[in-house]
Amino acid sequence: MIADPIAAPKTVRPGRASRAERLASVSQRHGALTMLVLAVIAASVTFDSFATAENLAGIAIQSSFLAVIALGMTFVIIGGGIDLSVGAVFALAGVLAAFGSRWGPVTALLLPLAAGALIGLVHGVLIARTGLAPFIVTLAGLLAARGLMLALTTEGADTPLVPRGSGFLELGRGVVLGLGVPVWIAIVLSGLGTVLLHRTRYGQFLFAVGGNEDAASLMGVPVARVKITTYALSGLLAALAGTLNAARLGSGVTILGVGMELDVIAAVVIGGTLLVGGAGAVGGTVCGVLILGVIQNVVNQIGTLTSSVQSVVSGAFLVVAVVAQTYLSRAGRAR
Amino acid sequence: MTTDTARPPASRRIALPRVVQNYGVYAAVLALLAYNAVFTPHFLDGANLRTQLVQAAPIVIVALGMALVIGSEGIDLSVGSVMALAAAIIPLYLGFGVWPAVIMALVAGMAAGLFNGTLVAVVGLQPIVATLALLVAGRGLALVFAGGQLKQLHNPDLLALGDGDLAGVPVIVLAAAALTLVTAVLVGRTTYGRRLVAVGGNRSAAALAGLPVRRILITAYVLCGLFAAVAGVFATARLTASDPSAIGNLAELSAITAVVVGGTPLTGGRIRVLGTVAGALVMQLVRATLIKHDLPDSAAQMTQAAIILLAVYIARERRTR
Numbered sequence: 001m002i003a004d005p006i007a008a009p010k011t012v013r014p015g016r017a018s019r020a021e022r023l024a025s026v027s028q029r030h031g032a033l034t035m036l037v038l039a040v041i042a043a044s045v046t047f048d049s050f051a052t053a054e055n056l057a058g059i060a061i062q063s064s065f066l067a068v069i070a071l072g073m074t075f076v077i078i079g080g081g082i083d084l085s086v087g088a089v090f091a092l093a094g095v096l097a098a099f100g101s102r103w104g105p106v107t108a109l110l111l112p113l114a115a116g117a118l119i120g121l122v123h124g125v126l127i128a129r130t131g132l133a134p135f136i137v138t139l140a141g142l143l144a145a146r147g148l149m150l151a152l153t154t155e156g157a158d159t160p161l162v163p164r165g166s167g168f169l170e171l172g173r174g175v176v177l178g179l180g181v182p183v184w185i186a187i188v189l190s191g192l193g194t195v196l197l198h199r200t201r202y203g204q205f206l207f208a209v210g211g212n213e214d215a216a217s218l219m220g221v222p223v224a225r226v227k228i229t230t231y232a233l234s235g236l237l238a239a240l241a242g243t244l245n246a247a248r249l250g251s252g253v254t255i256l257g258v259g260m261e262l263d264v265i266a267a268v269v270i271g272g273t274l275l276v277g278g279a280g281a282v283g284g285t286v287c288g289v290l291i292l293g294v295i296q297n298v299v300n301q302i303g304t305l306t307s308s309v310q311s312v313v314s315g316a317f318l319v320v321a322v323v324a325q326t327y328l329s330r331a332g333r334a335r
Numbered sequence: 336m337t338t339d340t341a342r343p344p345a346s347r348r349i350a351l352p353r354v355v356q357n358y359g360v361y362a363a364v365l366a367l368l369a370y371n372a373v374f375t376p377h378f379l380d381g382a383n384l385r386t387q388l389v390q391a392a393p394i395v396i397v398a399l400g401m402a403l404v405i406g407s408e409g410i411d412l413s414v415g416s417v418m419a420l421a422a423a424i425i426p427l428y429l430g431f432g433v434w435p436a437v438i439m440a441l442v443a444g445m446a447a448g449l450f451n452g453t454l455v456a457v458v459g460l461q462p463i464v465a466t467l468a469l470l471v472a473g474r475g476l477a478l479v480f481a482g483g484q485l486k487q488l489h490n491p492d493l494l495a496l497g498d499g500d501l502a503g504v505p506v507i508v509l510a511a512a513a514l515t516l517v518t519a520v521l522v523g524r525t526t527y528g529r530r531l532v533a534v535g536g537n538r539s540a541a542a543l544a545g546l547p548v549r550r551i552l553i554t555a556y557v558l559c560g561l562f563a564a565v566a567g568v569f570a571t572a573r574l575t576a577s578d579p580s581a582i583g584n585l586a587e588l589s590a591i592t593a594v595v596v597g598g599t600p601l602t603g604g605r606i607r608v609l610g611t612v613a614g615a616l617v618m619q620l621v622r623a624t625l626i627k628h629d630l631p632d633s634a635a636q637m638t639q640a641a642i643i644l645l646a647v648y649i650a651r652e653r654r655t656r
Contacts, residue, residue, distance in 0.1 A: 262412075
């Protein structure tokens with residue numbers, strides 16, 4: 001890093017080494033996309049019913065909720081943190097949305113979003129101001145959000161329903177140009193997320209904080225503010241996903257979201273975002289989410305397999321993805 | 336971190352007395368016992384104390400293994416799934432007798448630990464990711480083994496592990512106590528324990544000092560898997576059924592909580608064995624206290640969250656020294 005800038009060019013050897021490097025970096029960047037394409041091709045060759053518009057739209061809508069949460073998680077992980085509370089916030093938001101829908105669609109939307117953002121804000125403040133480990137703070141957040149959800153539903157016995165004919169239901173069930181509204185929301189948000197990450201000051205700050213927090217702080221990056229914003233964003237997006245899901249189901253189901261944080265983290269990691277922070281992309285995360293969606297769909301198509309096989313396959317995929325990623329990034333670094 | 340040395344007075348003012356940091360968790364156990372002795376009827380009855388210990392024992396066992404891994408600056412998210420895996424394997428080999436079944440379950444746990452340890456130590460994955468994979472896949476695998484079904488167990492020798500007594504003390508509590516002793520000796524009195532803490536404190540320094548870092552790390556994960564499998568066997572025996580979809584659910588969170596509340600820092604380099612046991616007891620007593628006073632599960636969860644934050648906040652200063 002401190003190498004003499006004039007001497008530096010001499011050490012760069014053009015030719016084979018740099019081509020291997022480029023190959024490594026390209027496959028690392030597009031590894032998730034490659035895997036997704038291969039998985040889709042394999043699935044469409046094997047199953048006639050896979051590549052139908054109906055089935056693909058189904059995968060899209062199934063994945064859209066996960067994609068919205070994973071977007072927030074991508075930001076958190078790029079910033080060098082982790083958010084274990086998203087599954088609990090997802091469930092809490094669903095309950096709050098169904099609960100709020102009796103006062104109209106606006107309350108149904110704003111109540112859970114405010115709660116999610118607030119939970120994220122508290123996480124961010126605790127992490128940034130007291131220096132507690134993100135793992136612990138958001139683990140406590142997981143318990144607190146789930147406890148709050150249980151308290152609201154008399155220990156999970158009640159399932160608040162969205163009134164019939166409420167406009168709020170359109171948010172989850174509406175179809176525009178053949179795709180569900182949640183899918184469009186996930187697409188738009190992923191686009192916005194990419195812009196936020198790569199074209200704004202906040203995005204650059206986030207990469208800096210995730211790459212080296214001390215260095216970022218010395219450069220004058222407002223580390224605390226960046227972290228707080230990131231966790232608030234993650235809480236907000238998890239709540240949005242829960243709200244959309246409640247609009248789709250027409251009720252706030254209390255048993256949802258258990259272990260969802262792990263699916264989300266798996267999707268982000270498969271997508272090529274490094275858990276150590278400082279690197280990652282929204283596009284990869286979207287591919288990671290879709291890979292998990294395709295696996296789930298294929299397992300369902302086979303029919304004789306249970307969802308337990310699905311988790312075995314997903315887990316195996318996760319190992320393959322991260323091991324490949326590690327060796328590729330090591331190959332990229334070994335110059 | 337570096338500002339600490341620059342401004343010692345400021346940090347000294349914030350720092351809580353070391354006594355609170357080191358013995359707070361034991362004080363919490365005593366305080367909870369004292370509170371319940373006064374305000375909860377029949378709390379100090381033998382039967383109730385026995386129930387509390389029996390309920391805490393599996394988490395104590397899992398948490399001991401977790402403490403070893405956390406001391407190595409790692410984490411093992413897969414313990415709950417390993418418990419399920421052990422539970423699923425028992426009925427497969429129960430035809431050969433209890434001991435072959437138990438041994439196969441323990442071997443499966445060690446194999447899971449070996450897998451985790453190899454990913455962490457040899458491939459160089461982050462512990463969270465490496466063990467996340469087995470968390471996702473392990474329970475699935477367990478359900479595949481079990482055919483997705485709960486199996487009632489009727490082998491009397493196995494069930495004796497769950498509800499049997501030895502000299503008036505439940506077998507499971509004795510097992511937890513024995514494993515605590517073994518872990519305490521391992522950490523405090525053996526070369527391996529010293530090496531493990533050294534690796535957790537500073538991995539590259541340990542490697543430069545010539546320690547076999549990979550072997551040490553893999554051993555820690557294997558032990559953690561073994562302990563989780565032991566807990567899975569006991570949980571199965573107590574349930575009198577092999578139910579891989581329920582056994583060990585969220586055990587990783589309880590175990591990590593116990594370790595952290597017990598004062599082992601997540602940053603590694605220090606293992607508090609007795610603190611871990613006390614941490615598990617604190618969480619068990621808190622839950623029992625809330626239940627006995629008719630507070631709902633929601634309140635119990637929120638209280639747990641507050642305790643975790645408080646415990647880590649108190650322990651926080653320790654890390655910077």
